[in-house]
Amino acid sequence: MAGNMSTSAAPLTSSLAKLQSLHGLFAVYKKPGPTSADVLNALKEALLKEAGVENSNPRKRKKQMLKMGHGGTLDSAASGVLVVGVGNGTKMLSTMLTGSKKYVAVAELGKATDTLDATGSVVLEKGFEHITRSDVEEKLRSFTGDIMQVPPLYSALKTQGQRLSVLLKQGHKVEAKPARPVKVYGLTLQDFQPPLFTLDIECGGGFYVRSLVDDLGKALSSCAHVKELTRTKQGPFTLQEHALHQHQWTLEHIRRSLQPCSDGDHLDQQRST
Incomplete structure (x- = not known):
C-alpha cells in the first residue's frame, strides 16, 4: 500500500x-x-x-x-x-514599475466622471462642439516630456495603509495626493471622431492615463474621461x-x-x- x-x-x-x-x-x-x-x-x-x-x-x-x-x-x-x-x-x-509602458486609450469628450473612467458616475457635462482635431494635437504637446501630474482619487495608491479607492467606496473623505513628476515619451492622437478620440501613449512609471485625459479635457475648455484602456507594452x-x-x-x-x-x-x- x-x-x-x-x-x-x-x-x-x-x-x-x-x-x-x-x-x-x-x-x-x-x-x-x-x-x-x-x-x-x-x-x-x-x-x-x-x-x-x-x-x-x-x-x-x-x-x-x-x-x-x-x-x-x-x-x-x-x-x-x-x-x-x-x-x-x-x-x-x-x-x-519604473520602466516604459505603452497604452491605447479611447476617451470621450463632454463628460467627466468621479473615477475618471467609464466605471464611475458622471459628475460634469460640458459642450465639446468647439474642439477640433488640431486643438487636441496642440494641447497634447504640453503633456509630453517631463510633466507634473495629480494621481486620481480612485487609485491603488494608499494613505495610512489603505487604498484610496477602497476608502472612497466606504464613504470616507479622501484628499488628493500632491502632483508628482512623471515622464511622457510619446503622445499621439490616432483618431478623432467627436465625442470619441483615441490616444497612443508611451510613458514611464507612476503615470495615470485617466489623469491625462481628465487634464486634457479641462485644457480644451471641456471635460473628458477614459472609455477604454489597453496596455500594449510593459518593459x-x-x-x-x-x-x-x-x-x-x-x-x-x-x-x-x-x-x-x-x-x-x-x-x-x-x-x-
Whole structure:
C-alpha cells in the first residue's frame, strides 16, 4: 500500500517541482473586469490545478507553494499586458514599475466622471462642439516630456495603509495626493471622431492615463474621461508577441515564454528605439 501511495504521489511531486523551479518574468493578458490581483490568483489556481494541487487549499498555502507577483496594477476596466514574476523573478518586478509602458486609450469628450473612467458616475457635462482635431494635437504637446501630474482619487495608491479607492467606496473623505513628476515619451492622437478620440501613449512609471485625459479635457475648455484602456507594452513585453491568454496559462507555455533571471541578468527597461 505504501508503494502505491508513493507511485501515485510521484507525478504530483514532479509537476509541482517543475512549477516551483520556474524563476523569471513573463506576461499574461488581462481582460477588462477582474482586478490585477484577481488575474494573478486565477493564474496561480490554473497552474496549481495542473500540478495536481487541490483547489480547496487556503490562499495562504497556495502562496507558499507558488511565489508569484505582478509588476504594476492595471485598472479593473483596463485590459492588456500584465507582467508576472515567478520564483526569484518577483525580485525583478520593481524594474517593471519604473520602466516604459505603452497604452491605447479611447476617451470621450463632454463628460467627466468621479473615477475618471467609464466605471464611475458622471459628475460634469460640458459642450465639446468647439474642439477640433488640431486643438487636441496642440494641447497634447504640453503633456509630453517631463510633466507634473495629480494621481486620481480612485487609485491603488494608499494613505495610512489603505487604498484610496477602497476608502472612497466606504464613504470616507479622501484628499488628493500632491502632483508628482512623471515622464511622457510619446503622445499621439490616432483618431478623432467627436465625442470619441483615441490616444497612443508611451510613458514611464507612476503615470495615470485617466489623469491625462481628465487634464486634457479641462485644457480644451471641456471635460473628458477614459472609455477604454489597453496596455500594449510593459518593459520588453508586448501585447501581440508575449501576453499569454487564459487558455495558455499552462506550465509548458510559461516555460517557453519565460525570461529567466540570474546573477547579473538585466532586462532593458529603457524606451525602445
